[in-house]
Amino acid sequence: MFKLLNLSNLFFWIEKLIKFINSIFFILLLVALSFALIFSPPDYLQGDSVRIMYVHVPSAWIGLASFSSIAILSLAHFIFKIKNIKLITKSIAPIGLMFTCLALVTGSIWGQPTWGTWWAWDARITSMLILALFYIGFITTYKLINDENKADKISSIIAIIGLINIPIIKYSVDWWNTLHQPASIKLTGESSIHPSMLMPLLLMFFVLILYCALIFLMKYKTEIIRIKKKNLKRL
Amino acid sequence: MIQNFLSMSGYGLFVWGSFAITFFACGLLYYKTLKTLKKYEREFAREINELSFERKKAVIENSKIASQVLSSFSKTI
Amino acid sequence: MLPKKVKKRASLLAITLLASVIGIFFILQSLNKNILYFKSPTDIKNNQNINFDKKIRVGGMVKKNSLIIKEEEIKFIITDFNNELNISFSGTVPNLFSEEKGVVAEGKLQDKTFFIADRILAKHDENYMPPELKDMMKNNAK
Known part of the structure; x- marks a missing residue:
């Protein structure tokens, strides 16, 4: 267990994984994009504007999933105080922030032709904006606070408080009247997206997840080097 | 056919706009992350190179990461 | 331990x-x-002290066969399948606005059954399917 968690072993695997993802990424991206933009049918109601879904929905999922994992890892860090966990959460944060913002921006672009407005202060959209603010808070603690142990502690607390926002985002469309439609893909039960549109959606999600993995690994590698550099005198 | 593909039955600006923004942002984040990584690798390698001969040898022997960064970095120059 | x-x-x-x-x-x-982003016709019916000067949003389904377009003015009925509300609006509506689809109207209540909107937003549901499939479903329903 500890051997696996050993930083130098991890470092070796990170290098391999980055190379592997780089080798398959562009082919998969091309396949996913051609399905999303060419082969998938337009929607019966929204026409071709439904294609915005193929970037909007994966972005929102990644934004939510990243924050959930940051928060849960922060809980673990708060209890067990393992430095490595903090390096991981720090490496996930930029991806999460970017995709949360992308979900907001693409959602706004999708809202204009379909709903007739760029922005609405409904529960789903507002809670998503709050998620972006939590990300910004998490990331800026490291920029503002120089004492790293203190920054670790404060960012953990921000992440744990932000965890409460996650179920609110998820269930906002069921609990309150919102302009945003309810979820099409449910944890249990049938999805209300036709398979010919679900397939490109999942493909795009997979490609973006690979992209996230790539960025995460690069950032994590940077963090490991940063720690080693700081402790160079002790090596 | 191509015309249709570009106009997206009138939604072209919105569809292409959102795809463009997404991939532009992804590209930018990739570039920034790579640049920071290279910067840290370069600085780390330089700091090791500035050490005295014995210290440098010890560091490389003790730390796989240090030796890996150093070797991959000297390859790229 | x-x-x-x-x-x-x-x-x-x-x-x-x-x-x-x-x-x-x-x-x-x-x-x-x-x-709540919008109120349903039932909320409005049950509400005792409504402020008629304040802008509010109401939402629900556009009732079937209730849409009347007269020159500049569009009239329709919003229903939540229990209660209804008459809406009057002049201006452009979003592409997705049609009968039996969700809608949110922003404006002022005149009385408990009549609402003048100055903005219409379309609300779509969570179902996505190709047009051919929708036609097939329509034919089957007949």
Whole structure:
């Protein structure tokens, strides 16, 4: 267990994984994009504007999933105080922030032709904006606070408080009247997206997840080097 | 056919706009992350190179990461 | 066995989390009315003290066969399948606006059954399918 968690072993695997993802990424991206933009049918109601879904929905999922994992890892860090966990959460944060913002921006672009407005202060959209603010808070603690142990502690607390926002985002469309439609893909039960549109959606999600993995690994590698550099005198 | 593909039955600006923004942002984040990584690798390698001969040898022997960064970095120059 | 320090931190965390979840629950409960993006016709019917000068949003389905377009003015009925509300609007509507689809109207109530909107938003549902499939479903329903 500890051997696996050993930083130098991890470092070796990170290098391999980055190379592997780089080798398959562009082919998969091309396949996913051609399905999303060419082969998938337009929607019966929204026409071709439904294609915005193929970037909007994966972005929102990644934004939510990243924050959930940051928060849960922060809980673990708060209890067990393992430095490595903090390096991981720090490496996930930029991806999460970017995709949360992308979900907001693409959602706004999708809202204009379909709903007739760029922005609405409904529960789903507002809670998503709050998620972006939590990300910004998490990331800026490291920029503002120089004492790293203190920054670790404060960012953990921000992440744990932000965890409460996650179920609110998820269930906002069921609990309150919102302009945003309810979820099409449910944890249990049938999805209300036709398979010919679900397939490109999942493909795009997979490609973006690979992209996230790539960025995460690069950032994590940077963090490991940063720690080693700081402790160079002790090596 | 191509015309249709570009106009997206009138939604072209919105569809292409959102795809463009997404991939532009992804590209930018990739570039920034790579640049920071290279910067840290370069600085780390330089700091090791500035050490005295014995210290440098010890560091490389003790730390796989240090030796890996150093070797991959000297390859790229 | 876990060290005592770890246990202490874990229990502290559990208590804080529990307390904040309960706190948030009560905050949301009290904000409930403000979180609603729009009111349904039933909400309006049941509401005793309506402020007729304040802009509000109402939402529901556009009732089948209720849409009348007269020159500049568009008239239709919003229904939540229990109660109804007459809407009058002049201006452009979003592409997705049509009968038997969701709609949110922003404007002022004239009385409890008549609403003048100055903005119409379309609300779509969570179903996505190709047009051919929708036609097939329509034919089957006939």
